[in-house]
Amino acid sequence: MANELTFVQKHEFLLRRLHSLTGLVPVGLYMCVHLATNASILNGVEAFQNAVYMIHSLGNALVFVEWGAIFLPLLFHAIFGVYIAYSGQFNTSRYSTGKNWRYVLQRITGLIAFVFIFAHVAHMHGWFHVDFWLQLMEKMGLAQFKAYNAASTAAAAMQANLLWPILYLVGIAACVFHFANGLWTMGITWGLWITPKAQKRADYIVWGIGGLVMLLGLSALGGFMTLDPAKAHDIEVRMYEESVKSGRIVPNEHKLSHPHVSP
Ligand code: HEM
Numbered sequence: 001m002a003n004e005l006t007f008v009q010k011h012e013f014l015l016r017r018l019h020s021l022t023g024l025v026p027v028g029l030y031m032c033v034h035l036a037t038n039a040s041i042l043n044g045v046e047a048f049q050n051a052v053y054m055i056h057s058l059g060n061a062l063v064f065v066e067w068g069a070i071f072l073p074l075l076f077h078a079i080f081g082v083y084i085a086y087s088g089q090f091n092t093s094r095y096s097t098g099k100n101w102r103y104v105l106q107r108i109t110g111l112i113a114f115v116f117i118f119a120h121v122a123h124m125h126g127w128f129h130v131d132f133w134l135q136l137m138e139k140m141g142l143a144q145f146k147a148y149n150a151a152s153t154a155a156a157a158m159q160a161n162l163l164w165p166i167l168y169l170v171g172i173a174a175c176v177f178h179f180a181n182g183l184w185t186m187g188i189t190w191g192l193w194i195t196p197k198a199q200k201r202a203d204y205i206v207w208g209i210g211g212l213v214m215l216l217g218l219s220a221l222g223g224f225m226t227l228d229p230a231k232a233h234d235i236e237v238r239m240y241e242e243s244v245k246s247g248r249i250v251p252n253e254h255k256l257s258h259p260h261v262s263p
């Protein structure tokens with residue numbers, strides 16, 4: 001029938017609210033904590049390695065946390081976001097004409113974030129931790145991050161080609177703009193700031209948050225670009241031996257870079 005509703009049209013309200021919510025929690029919150037963890041590289045190799053040990057102390061549960069709390073909500077937000085960006089049917093009256101550029105930029109930065117996050121997770125994490133897949137990715141210069149040699153592998157991955165830091169700079173800027181402006185539009189979606197005066201005040205808050213998160217991103221990027229991977233590796237080898245001896249971490253070949261030389 002000509003006027004039969006599609007699944008998305010039927011559930012538009014719920015999907016829209018879910019899309020809005022996932023942008024804040026877990027995706028937005030994850031990005032802030034993730035950039036703060038990465039920025040801890042400025043406190044030294046030990047500080048960053050300790051933070052990664054803590055995350056990886058989840059052991060076998062880590063894969064469920066990654067997929068359940070990060071990848072699946074992110075994929076839902078991203079895929080529905082691309083749908084919104086292309087269909088262009090939601091919220092066209094949200095911005096006054098003066099703010100129209102923000103409406104357009106929200107969509108453009110969403111698409112940039114899509115490409116960046118896809119490439120970034122392939123670059124560092126490899127997406128799927130299955131042996132044959134990881135070997136294939138590593139051969140292509142991807143899946144470079146090894147959790148027990150966290151700082152040296154992240155730094156080497158970032159320094160492998162000048163195109164990586166350029167991609168990260170553009171990607172971080174797009175994600176941060178998208179997040180900060182998204183907080184502002186969320187306030188309207190959820191009825192937090194309605195009057196023009198309240199919206200102006202909200203502007204200061206969201207751009208303040210955006211500035212701080214951008215600073216974290218730039219600190220992380222600068223930290224990994226300037227770190228000496230060989231020096232960092234020596235510190236990590238010592239930390240690994242001590243941590244295995246004290247029972248703090250479980251030995252795991254897959255989380256070590258090769259060659260891993262004992263002191
Ligand atoms: C991965 C690719 C992504 C795509 C394609 C995407 C797409 C979109 C689009 C099109 C909107 C506007 C929705 C509307 O105006 O109705 C939006 C909103 C939003 N996005 Fe994303 N996004 C992505 C990633 C992210 C990331 C990484 C974050 C957080 C760091 C995020 C946080 C938000 C927030 C908070 C909103 C505001 C929701 C609202 O207005 O109620 N998004 N996204």
Ligand code: HEM
Nearest residue numbers: 031038066070121124125145154168171172175217220221
């Ligand atoms: C300089 C900036 C960044 C650095 C150095 C960095 C570093 C890393 C590293 C090393 C991993 C692998 C973690 C692991 O396998 O255990 C990772 C994973 C990931 N990053 Fe980033 N990242 C940066 C920016 C971002 C941004 C802006 C986003 C946007 C949301 C993001 C989203 C993710 C996601 C979704 C994962 C996969 C989750 C996981 O591995 O558990 N990253 N990042």
